[in-house]
Amino acid sequence: MSAVSDAEAARRGKSGLFSLAKTAPWFIAAVLLICLPLVFNSGAGFTVMNQMAITIIFALAYNMLLGQGGMLSFGHAVYMGLGGFFCVHLMNMVEYDGLMLPLPLLPLFGGLFGLLFAFIIGSFSTRRAGTVFAMISLGVGELIASLSIIVVAFFGGEEGVSGDRTMGPEVAGFDFAQQSEVYYLTAAWLFISALAMFLYSRTPIGRISNAVRDNEERAEFLGYSQRYVRWISFCASGFFAGIAGGLFAINFEILTEENLNLATSGSILLITFLGGVGFFLGPVIGAIVFTLLQTVLSLYTEIWALYVGLLFVLTVMFFPSGLAGVIAIHVRPWQLGKIGLLAAPYLKMIVPAALFVFSCAAVLEILFHARHAALGEEEMWLYGLTINSQGVWPLTIAIAIAVVSLIILKRLAPSLKEAWDEANHQETGS
């Protein structure tokens, strides 16, 4: 459908550039970014939103490799981290050496630094795709992470490097001491970067990057060096990762080894996969969900990382195209005007599903508390109840609820499947 209008637009030349269908989502995103602080105006709200924005940029950059280029990197935090370190140093030069660099431009330099390193490392890591590329990315990731502890002058050793973002020249009266100011700066960069990455995917190099992912041999016989295509994608990805690093430097005013180690590289892979590598919006969804889980869930439970891990494993197993894929499979019923058919089974399932999730979580929490609480501390808070984690009953009840809700879910499954088939079925002969 949209492809038809693309072609129409192309025939008409530039007039299609401002077509409503294409600009509307960006317009809505911009309005949303501007208005979000009206709702979430607490300090914590800004922190979460800024973190989210940074993660979205990083995940989108990562997906330029994974989703669009088919390159699995285990060390992409390096480019965000190096961009970030460079930006903290620039911030310090602004503070101590009188460098006249307005803060809003700082992420650009983070990007350029990320680009530079991606250019150097990509020159050899992108020669081969597949496992070789993945292994080199892992090796380089480990190398830079260990260098960061050794080269103290640049990385600041264990405590990292910190700076102060407010020391630069004021821009239009803003000194960026307020969190809301930092938010708008971050949001603006998010908007620009996301738009740029989206447009990149529609350029010749973006399309050919897909082609090389799908069939590198065929692309070679059409005039494209698969190696250069991968290298260029890698540089572009490093650039946007570096921008995310610059924004991280501005937001947190400190960078440490943690910003470029393998754990961080692993999370971005997880985030991108969770959201769905096959969709432009996938990494965005992944970053939002992950940041919410990380920040909100961690307020309530110590074992939040376990839940994130479970979510990841379940997503990969049951929805390999990610959360965006789950949304995407509803597009057809929607277009057929049959999305309503799914409402009833979904509504019926939502209560047992929630019960199942919460009771499983209860089991995990009780077990965790029983093992790790201080000696003699048997009481724990769970869902507003005070229970005895050492007792038999709480655990038994939680398991019973889990089992019963699972049985109910199983019973309801056929009706969902039926509704699902019906909702995807197009009447023929109409």
Next chain:
Amino acid sequence: MSAAAIELKDLNKSFGLARIIRGVDLSIGRGERHAIIGPNGAGKSTLFNLITGKYRPSSGSVHLAGTDISRLNPYQINRMGLSRSFQITNIFPKMTVFENIRCGLLYSMGYKYSFWHLVDRQPKLTERADEILEQINLTDRRHLIAGVLTYAEQRALEIGITIAGGADIVMLDEPTAGMSASETDYIVDLIRQVTEGKTLVIVEHDMGVVFNLADRISVLVYGEIIESDAPEKVRASEKVQEAYLGVAEEEAD
């Protein structure tokens, strides 16, 4: 005097101890329609891979319009105006039919590695891709994912991708393999039409197709060219009868 489109000089290729191509000398003139025939495993596809840069010769050389291309990569050779198809369908199965063709056009239309053009906003590019779709009769499949096309349609698409870049030497490796008689007729017409005025090198098993299309035929047996001549002469050649055509007819029975 202009150099031959393709010239092979004492070309050899071994895989381990197996000598697959043994001292092939061959000159294919500009605008010639050259068929390479020979039994299965004779080394026809290997010869294609040597000419197009997929394999490096063990010894000997390949020349394209007088330039030695033996050490070049496929993409460099493609840019010099040589394009090929594959025996086993080789397309971009996850992309739409239209996008497949567009990928074949991008480099030759000067977009190269550009990140400052938007592909959907290039009227000439879209127009050219649509022309090719029209030529290969896949216009009504334009928006389909290439992987869901029928086998014959995929073969047509592969030819479309191959000729899209406007290469003046086109090499097709068994374009009609596995097709019904009517599909074969269709593809042969298509080949004739899209390679008009170009140098064509084609590997083909169907003798009807070969004698119908080719100006000249080379017979490859065990990595050696035992005959290279006009179709009637090749048909009459005893050597060929013995080594290949007889065998092929027996097999066909």
